[in-house]
Amino acid sequence: MLKIFVFGPGFGEISASPFSSKALCLLQMSGQKYQVVHSGDPRKTPKNKLPVLEHNGKTIPDSDQIRDYLEHTFDIDFDAGLTPEQRGISRAIIRMTEEHIYFGLMCTRWVDTENWPTTREELFGKIPKLMRNFITGKIRKQVIAIAHGQGMGRHSPEERADRINKDIAAIEVILGNKPFLFGDRPSAADASVVPMLRELVSFPKPTLLKDLVTKRPSLMAYLERGKEAMYPA
Numbered sequence: 001m002l003k004i005f006v007f008g009p010g011f012g013e014i015s016a017s018p019f020s021s022k023a024l025c026l027l028q029m030s031g032q033k034y035q036v037v038h039s040g041d042p043r044k045t046p047k048n049k050l051p052v053l054e055h056n057g058k059t060i061p062d063s064d065q066i067r068d069y070l071e072h073t074f075d076i077d078f079d080a081g082l083t084p085e086q087r088g089i090s091r092a093i094i095r096m097t098e099e100h101i102y103f104g105l106m107c108t109r110w111v112d113t114e115n116w117p118t119t120r121e122e123l124f125g126k127i128p129k130l131m132r133n134f135i136t137g138k139i140r141k142q143v144i145a146i147a148h149g150q151g152m153g154r155h156s157p158e159e160r161a162d163r164i165n166k167d168i169a170a171i172e173v174i175l176g177n178k179p180f181l182f183g184d185r186p187s188a189a190d191a192s193v194v195p196m197l198r199e200l201v202s203f204p205k206p207t208l209l210k211d212l213v214t215k216r217p218s219l220m221a222y223l224e225r226g227k228e229a230m231y232p233a
């Protein structure tokens with residue numbers, strides 16, 4: 001039996017983490033039976049991150065490797081029907097989404113001072129208040145250092161929005177009038193993009209990045225279709 005370890009629900013989404021949501025989408029799209037384990041602590045995982053898949057005594061970390069594992073083990077092609085050119089574009093979209101837009105989401109939630117109390121309550125609201133500020137303050141410092149090291153954290157919210165607007169505009173153009181990025185059925189790129197954009201939108205306060213998605217009706221409709229087609233019921 002496949003067992004997927006993910007961050008639990010948050011911000012009204014199936015997981016507070018877009019990578020965990022992506023892994024859940026891939027499993028759902030695989031048609032295989034799987035068990036979901038909500039884990040708030042990635043420290044014991046091979047890369048200290050979630051999601052992680054367990055299967056037949058093997059541990060597979062990272063949503064990209066989970067995709068590979070599912071494809072190889074169950075003879076699945078999440079990009080079935082795509083041309084070689086579309087497969088290349090798909091890979092580029094996934095990298096842009098996970099290695100660029102994601103850091104914008106991270107900064108919105110963790111770095112921007114006016115949003116931090118909302119993130120803290122949403123993700124750590126169950127921790128008793130006295131401990132909460134101490135523990136979450138330490139985690140926030142680490143996340144700010146990660147965002148700074150990656151580079152996104154060095155930009156102002158306006159600069160970040162300007163950069164990410166170009167990414168989201170590219171996704172909008174590639175989607176066009178199609179139901180999904182490469183046609184009538186969701187493929188691997190949709191499993192990456194839909195959770196990431198949904199998590200920008202689900203932040204419970206107005207933000208510059210949220211606006212970039214909500215002002216685009218075709219993307220908002222796409223996010224609903226994506227949830228319908230790929231998310232676990």
Ligand SMILES: N[C@@H](CCC(=O)N[C@@H](CS)C(=O)NCC(=O)O)C(=O)O
Pocket residue numbers: 017018019042048049050051061062063064
């Ligand atoms: N490349 C990884 C990224 C996963 C990732 O960044 N997960 C974050 C949550 S969104 C995490 O587990 N962070 C915990 C930490 O850094 O301590 C994947 O695709 O699975």
